[in-house]
Amino acid sequence: MKLSTICPFECTVMKGLWHRILLWQGFxxxxxxxxxxxxxxxxxxxxxxxxGAIRCSFAMLIYVxxxxxxxxxxxxxxxxxDRVCKELALHIHxxxxxxxQWQPWLAKLNSIQ
Numbered sequence: 001m002k003l004s005t006i007c008p009f010e011c012t013v014m015k016g017l018w019h020r021i022l023l024w025q026g027f028x029x030x031x032x033x034x035x036x037x038x039x040x041x042x043x044x045x046x047x048x049x050x051x052g053a054i055r056c057s058f059a060m061l062i063y064v065x066x067x068x069x070x071x072x073x074x075x076x077x078x079x080x081x082d083r084v085c086k087e088l089a090l091h092i093h094x095x096x097x098x099x100x101q102w103q104p105w106l107a108k109l110n111s112i113q
Contacts, residue, residue, distance in 0.1 A: 014065050
């Protein structure tokens with residue numbers, strides 16, 4: 001499985017990972033192109049209900065996918081979706097653990113099976 005070079009949501013791997021993250025966070029939506037997703041994340045990040053975590057998730061997704069791309073390209077590594085998802089979830093919990101407004105939202109995430 002190859003990761004696209006720089007077209008984030010044309011890459012099926014990144015699109016699938018973003019969809020998985022959104023489902024975990026309780027969002028059921030179709031994934032659009034880059035501009036549509038940036039607009040959607042920006043709107044949610046402005047809300048004061050702890051959904052600033054969606055911005056954190058999106059930023060971490062971009063970072064992790066770029067890192068994975070480099071690992072595959074330069075170190076002949078393999079992409080493992082479960083490992084990446086666990087890393088993203090851990091980062092969100094660590095980042096949100098110190099933010100009072102994220103606590104109810106993180107508690108809800110913990111209860112999602």
